[in-house]
Amino acid sequence: MTLSSDLQRKLAIVVQTGLSLVNTRDLEKIVQSATDAGLALCGAQFGAFFYNIINEEGEHYRLYTLSGVDRENFSAFPMPRSTGIFAQTFEGRGIMRSADITKDPRYGRNAPFHGMPPGHLPVHSYLAVPVKAQSGEVLGGLFYGHEKTGVFDRDAEELVATVAAHAGIAIENARLREELMKKIEEQKKTEVRQKDASNRLGELAAIVESSDDVILSKDLTGRITSWNHAATRTLGYSEEEMVGASILRLIPEELHDDEKIILEKIRHGERIEHFETVRLTKGGERIDVSLSISPVRDASGEIIGASKILRDISTRKRMEISILQAEKIAATGRMAATIAHEINNPLEAVVNLLYLAGKKATDPEQIAYLTSAESEVTRVSHIARQTLGYYRxxxxxxxxxxxxxxxxxxxxxxxxxxxxxxxxxxxxxxxxxxxxxxxxxxxxxxxxxxxxxxxxxxxxxxxxxxxxxxxxxxxxxxxxxxxxxxxxxxxxxxxxxxxxxxxxxxxxxxxxxxxxxxxxxxxxxxxxxxxxxxxxxxxxxxxxxxxxxxx
Structure with a gap:
């Protein structure tokens, strides 16, 4: 099967846009690239990407990008609301394509304009595709218009839907990266504050008891000598259960040798910072933690034990895994696009050969096997196209x-x-x-x-x-x-x-x-x-x- 030059060009745009979105971290560039790509794929006169973001106060508000028209053409108009026409997209219920939106029964039923505002560019052909995260959250929508009727066909709809899917993954990745960086930055700031606080010996007791992090101390045999409230909240044991007990109760058996190394470093006066490992709760749950361990000295300067700050980093680890999973899926999509493109023509040839063989076969059993083989090869071709992400x-x-x-x-x-x-x-x-x-x-x-x-x-x-x-x-x-x-x-x-x-x-x-x-x-x-x-x-x-x- 030979693809037309126009379809080849559009598929190339889809693939290049997908690669560009995966490698782009700036949210504004992501939405602009998606808007421009959709315009090139569907043949609209102009398009817009209205998307939702959350500010530092946790409030939602909407921004937009434009393609094919100057921003001045829309600067005087209010943001679109979830009216009868727009609700389907903003609520993520599905794609909306109309040969003439002015003929839609939902058109023109909302005050104050009852249709397009005065001065708005004329729109008859209309295409709107919701942009969703993998969780199902609606991130925004791609909207395209043309003054002529009947401009957008099913191919245009499917190609723009593919761009919307790529944009959804890219926006979600950008959010995850931003959240992770904020968490990391917050952790760094907290660790600096903790280090400064450790030098204020007069405030040490209050800091230990009010800390959100687990703070405990142990002697050089590994026996616990102090236990704060955060340790009880995080690990489940009470102070009475743990003071005097071995630190090994909190360490998985296969990691017991790590404790010997840690105690040896402490005896030599070494400090251990941000050591990531695993610890056990009272309920047997394994949690990812970051440890900072410092030697404790008596009045004469002799090392008598160690103080330990333990932070639960399970949430951060899950976020890192989520980012890696999203990037794996994006990489698989790029690989699938290449594979599907390369194998599609050979598969078509095999289907034709099986069909011709079936025509020449006379044995009913042979004909049945050839028919089944043709059906299965056709299904393989379908699966390959489906894997591309822009085939449904x-x-x-x-x-x-x-x-x-x-x-x-x-x-x-x-x-x-x-x-x-x-x-x-x-x-x-x-x-x-x-x-x-x-x-x-x-x-x-x-x-x-x-x-x-x-x-x-x-x-x-x-x-x-x-x-x-x-x-x-x-x-x-x-x-x-x-x-x-x-x-x-x-x-x-x-x-x-x-x-x-x-x-x-x-x-x-x-x-x-x-x-x-x-x-x-x-x-x-x-x-x-x-x-x-x-x-x-x-x-x-x-x-x-x-x-x-x-x-």
Whole structure:
């Protein structure tokens, strides 16, 4: 399939804009770049990006950027409100595209202008796309207009939606960086204040008791000699429980050797600053902490122990992980764009060859296999485009039975299972039909079957069951493979987390959960690595009343 030069140019704009937004930290540059890119992609006469920010007092207010028109053209007009026309975008309910907005029944129903203010540039063609964070928070919206009618088509809508998705990630990253820098700066200022306060011996007792940080002292054997209120709040132990006890009670067993090194440094008069490690609470929870430890001397100057300031930095660590996760997703998007572009034409060629082979085949079984292969290659092409981030599932939701989809998937994977020594058991006991996007559900089922095959390298049993429930349909995929450890099980639905040592992207179950929950359903997993009962069971419940309607 050959792309037109205009579409190639627009796709290049999308990719370049995505790369630019990922590498830009300045919020104003992010929103201006997104506004300009959207204008170039949809062919509007002018566009604007209205976005929300929070000032230092925690108040929300709205700013905007323009493209294709001078700022003077809008300086005299008030900010748009959540009227009938604008509410859909500002509330994040979806994209709004109109061939002639003046014909929309919601147009012109709000005082004082009842339409466009006097002097406003004429607008007939209208396109508005909400910009959201990954949490679902609406950050603002991209708005484009043209004096002619019927200017914006679906391609323009999808391309601008892609820019909006990139902008949402970039704005969220910028916010996270700003919050992290503020936290770090605040921590530095607090540490300076603590250092100054430590020199005021007359105020030491009051500072220790009122501090938000854990402050304790210990002797040179590691026995705790003082314990402040913050230590009780953070670590859970009372002063009575800890004074006289060993500091090792707070340290995970695998880190006990660290305490020996710390005490040796203290004996030599060394100070330890901002040492990041892990400590245990009374409830057994592990928390990330930053330690500052100083020698304590008696009146003669002899070192008799150490004072320790412990700060809980778990929140900061989580923020750092969030930033890394966002940047991983952005990097994966760039890689997906390159891969999808390179493999799309070969995939089309394979589809054509399979079609021609099917025309020449005479054996019904061969024809069935070729038809299935053509369907699966088409689905691969769909997944590749979907991974780009600027392609959305366009196929209408259909009413079908989950049993039919499972039977189709089992037929496709049965030869692979046979060659791997895996026995496939089908237990179909369902007559209900549900409304689903077929491509998404086939991707979910295929991912689960592929995971089970990988988990049984020496063969085994794969059981696929579909049954009716009072409110929907239940799909169960069960294998007696190697299983997943209890430590890893809570993370299996995280993006980029995988239990495979050499292959695996870590997005299969992540995508599966997105698709299942997108249909209003639920997915859960239980697994065991016990030699007597190893294996994994994944259950999916889909409701009869889907959020989609069959078309």
């Amino acid at each position: 599932e366009n196929a209408s939701a259909i009413s079908t039975s989950l049993a039919t989809l499972v039977a189709d998937a089992a037929r496709i994977y049965r030869p692979r299972c046979d060659s791997a020594g895996i026995r496939v058991e089908l237990c179909i006991d369902s007559s209900k039909e549900i409304v689903v996007r077929r491509g998404e559900m086939m991707q979910v089922i295929s991912n689960l079957i592929a995971n089970s095959i990988y988990a049984m390298p020496s063969g085994g049993v794969l059981r696929l069951a579909v049954g009716d429930t009072p409110v929907g349909v239940l799909l169960t995929v069960e294998d007696n493979g190697t299983g997943i450890s209890a430590e890893m099980l809570p993370r299996v639905f995280e993006a980029f987390f995988t239990t495979r040592k050499t292959i695996g992207t870590g997005i299969g179950l992540f995508v599966a959960r997105q698709f299942v929950e997108g249909h209003g359903g639920k997915i859960c997993v239980r697994s065991s690595i016990d030699p007597a009962s190893h294996g994994t069971t994944i259950s999916i419940t889909l409701p009869l009343q889907s959020i989609y309607s069959a078309e």
